Amino acid sequence: MDISFFTAAVVAGTPLLYAILGELITEKAGQLNLGVEGMMLMGAVVGFKTALLTGNPILALMGAMAAGALGAMIYGVLTVTLRANQVVAGLTLTIFGTGFSSFMGQGLMGEVIPESMKLFFADFKIPLLGDIPGIGPVFFNQGILVYTGYVITIIAGLYLYRTSIGLNLRAVGENTAAADAAGIKVSFYKYVHILIGGLLCGLAGAYLSLVYIPSWQENVTAGRGWIAVALVIFCRWNPYRVFAGAFLFGGLDIIGFRIQKYDFHISQYMIDMLPYIVTIVILILVSARKSSSGAPPASLGESYFREER
Amino acid sequence: MIKMKARTDCTNREASAIRGAAIIFALLTVSVFILILGHNPLSVYASMIEGAFGTLYRITETLRKSIPLIVASLGISLAFRLKFWNIGAEGQIMMGAMGATFCALNFPDLSPWILLPMMGAASIICGGIWGAIPAYFRAKWRTNETIFTLMMNYVALKWLTYLQYGPWKDPAALGFPKIPGFSPNAVLPDVFGLHAGWIIAIVLVVIVHLFIHHTQRGYEISVVGGSENTGRYAGMNVKNVIIYTLFFSGGICGICGMIEASGVNRTLSVEITRGAGYTAIITCWLSSLKAPVIPVVCVLFAAMIQGGTFIQMAFQIPQSAAQILQGTILFFVLGSEFFIRYRISMVKDTEPEEVE
Numbered sequence: 307m308d309i310s311f312f313t314a315a316v317v318a319g320t321p322l323l324y325a326i327l328g329e330l331i332t333e334k335a336g337q338l339n340l341g342v343e344g345m346m347l348m349g350a351v352v353g354f355k356t357a358l359l360t361g362n363p364i365l366a367l368m369g370a371m372a373a374g375a376l377g378a379m380i381y382g383v384l385t386v387t388l389r390a391n392q393v394v395a396g397l398t399l400t401i402f403g404t405g406f407s408s409f410m411g412q413g414l415m416g417e418v419i420p421e422s423m424k425l426f427f428a429d430f431k432i433p434l435l436g437d438i439p440g441i442g443p444v445f446f447n448q449g450i451l452v453y454t455g456y457v458i459t460i461i462a463g464l465y466l467y468r469t470s471i472g473l474n475l476r477a478v479g480e481n482t483a484a485a486d487a488a489g490i491k492v493s494f495y496k497y498v499h500i501l502i503g504g505l506l507c508g509l510a511g512a513y514l515s516l517v518y519i520p521s522w523q524e525n526v527t528a529g530r531g532w533i534a535v536a537l538v539i540f541c542r543w544n545p546y547r548v549f550a551g552a553f554l555f556g557g558l559d560i561i562g563f564r565i566q567k568y569d570f571h572i573s574q575y576m577i578d579m580l581p582y583i584v585t586i587v588i589l590i591l592v593s594a595r596k597s598s599s600g601a602p603p604a605s606l607g608e609s610y611f612r613e614e615r
Numbered sequence: 616m617i618k619m620k621a622r623t624d625c626t627n628r629e630a631s632a633i634r635g636a637a638i639i640f641a642l643l644t645v646s647v648f649i650l651i652l653g654h655n656p657l658s659v660y661a662s663m664i665e666g667a668f669g670t671l672y673r674i675t676e677t678l679r680k681s682i683p684l685i686v687a688s689l690g691i692s693l694a695f696r697l698k699f700w701n702i703g704a705e706g707q708i709m710m711g712a713m714g715a716t717f718c719a720l721n722f723p724d725l726s727p728w729i730l731l732p733m734m735g736a737a738s739i740i741c742g743g744i745w746g747a748i749p750a751y752f753r754a755k756w757r758t759n760e761t762i763f764t765l766m767m768n769y770v771a772l773k774w775l776t777y778l779q780y781g782p783w784k785d786p787a788a789l790g791f792p793k794i795p796g797f798s799p800n801a802v803l804p805d806v807f808g809l810h811a812g813w814i815i816a817i818v819l820v821v822i823v824h825l826f827i828h829h830t831q832r833g834y835e836i837s838v839v840g841g842s843e844n845t846g847r848y849a850g851m852n853v854k855n856v857i858i859y860t861l862f863f864s865g866g867i868c869g870i871c872g873m874i875e876a877s878g879v880n881r882t883l884s885v886e887i888t889r890g891a892g893y894t895a896i897i898t899c900w901l902s903s904l905k906a907p908v909i910p911v912v913c914v915l916f917a918a919m920i921q922g923g924t925f926i927q928m929a930f931q932i933p934q935s936a937a938q939i940l941q942g943t944i945l946f947f948v949l950g951s952e953f954f955i956r957y958r959i960s961m962v963k964d965t966e967p968e969e970v971e
Contacts, residue, residue: 388949389956398942398949401897409939536766575774575777579774583770
């Protein structure tokens with residue numbers, strides 16, 4: 307394997323990084339949102355369409371984030387205010403988002419992102435860091451969105467573990483009733499972090515349609531949203547582990563394509579199964595180990611209703 | 616000040632009225648969307664109904680599209696009763712279709728009286744195993760079944776792709792990647808102008824209903840679904856209940872695959888499910904997991920799909936509009952459940968109770 311493989315793995319892992327981070331923050335508030343795939347698709351199509359209409363990368367990214375947040379908002383109203391079942395609400399969001407993206411994406415097939423925008427997302431080397439042998443070319447000779455991914459992950463880690471707001475958030479996810487009794491505005495916290503999750507998932511989708519592909523194809527996410535949900539478990543709800551999860555799976559994502567030139571006697575379709583099978587294996591291993599550190603937020607997936615305590 | 620209180624006194628009639636109102640609100644919401652697109656919502660809805668039920672041919676097409684939804688919803692309902700979030704119906708349908716196709720391709724000359732039941736059995740086994748694998752790990756280690764079953768969908772899809780482009784490729788198709796067509800012996804016969812899958816669907820509705828309400832195993836599913844601890848305390852083998860229920864759940868979805876492969880496509884392809892495994896999750900939930908209600912909801916959903924193809928021709932509105940409509944309806948019905956479970960009243964005093 308040459309170094310370009312690892313560079314490409316980071317690129318392929320970046321949409322996962324944003325999506326995992328979004329879902330992780332949502333889950334920290336005790337909300338299990340299975341609509342990641344749907345929000346990513348909504349972000350992907352709105353971002354792409356905005357890019358074609360305006361040619362402005364910032365507007366495209368903002369449109370994508372707004373679309374993801376819109377999906378998250380629907381989920382939030384249903385699960386926080388109306389206390390609907392979180393699993394079903396998330397699944398519905400995915401079905402809705404899939405329909406939304408193929409509806410909006412009608413006639414976009416084959417359209418390509420304008421050259422001027424590609425320049426905005428193009429790779430550039432970070433001085434000093436980019437010169438470190440091995441690590442430099444892999445991590446620090448990338449596009450702007452890869453770098454913002456690093457920064458956001460670190461910010462998320464600091465936010466969750468080094469600020470009082472982060473502490474409150476974790477309290478909401480661990481023991482909603484106690485957080486409520488302590489005067490934390492539970493619903494407000496849940497809404498805000500569901501929306502942050504939606505923004506990040508929208509961004510993840512936009513990365514796929516604007517940078518990774520970068521043309522329109524139906525169902526661009528191809529299950530990455532679901533893999534992201536699984537990788538939150540793999541990362542054991544720790545934002546710093548998101549780097550490992552995202553880039554490892556970025557590598558798995560591209561290995562099928564890369565391995566072709568080595569003339570293995572394995573069908574490409576079998577190798578394409580790898581990310582999904584590895585996800586399953588990880589799920590099993592994590593559940594079999596059952597260590598107390600890295601457990602999910604204790605109130606994950608439960609509706610909270612103050613008068614029912 | 617608004618006060619919310621849990622209620623248990625909601626009658627079936629009230630509940631139906633609330634759900635009906637939710638569907639109307641969903642239609643209104645989508646109307647706004649259609650208006651923005653510059654069409655008249657009333658005429659769009661009218662032509663959807665026209666497209667789904669306007670002629671005998673269209674009615675047959677609508678029913679044909681409802682069959683996979685009914686069968687898959689029945690399968691999913693078993694798992695959902697257990698609170699096992701099986702979203703792997705899509706993969707279970709594919710594997711069922713694969714099992715049926717294996718028999719059809721290898722024994723094309725058998726009498727249909729032997730071959731069709733054999734294909735059915737193979738589809739149940741393949742779909743059932745595909746459902747039982749995640750169930751085994753869920754029972755043993757509480758492995759997250761939602762993601763597990765979903766990943767199994769992708770594995771099944773890649774597996775079918777492999778078969779279609781590899782070992783099962785039709786040598787007579789001049790390099791075009793398709794699986795050979797079935798012999799007439801392996802095709803479900805037509806009964807009253809529609810393939811016999813509709814009979815299988817009706818029989819399954821009756822079987823699932825009787826199974827849930829009149830057998831011990833069915834009762835165990837309801838108990839364990841309510842609370843695993845209650846089941847354990849009552850002396851049930853909870854792990855086994857989970858595993859065999861998911862075998863049935865996946866097996867029924869497998870039958871759906873056999874019906875589609877044999878009755879509709881007369882071959883196997885990667886597009887065999889046409890998303891039925893996902894749509895069936897919605898229809899199953901909207902039917903409140905009740906077997907007798909499932910066919911009604913599924914025919915309505917099939918009408919939306921069939922009507923969706925019609926409005927695409929009539930108004931150039933993309934077919935995926937039907938999918939948005941389905942999602943919106945489910946959003947509203949999900950939200951409406953709140954008003955079934957809680958009573959909302961206005962209170963005058965200013966107690967320190969506030970609305971979340």
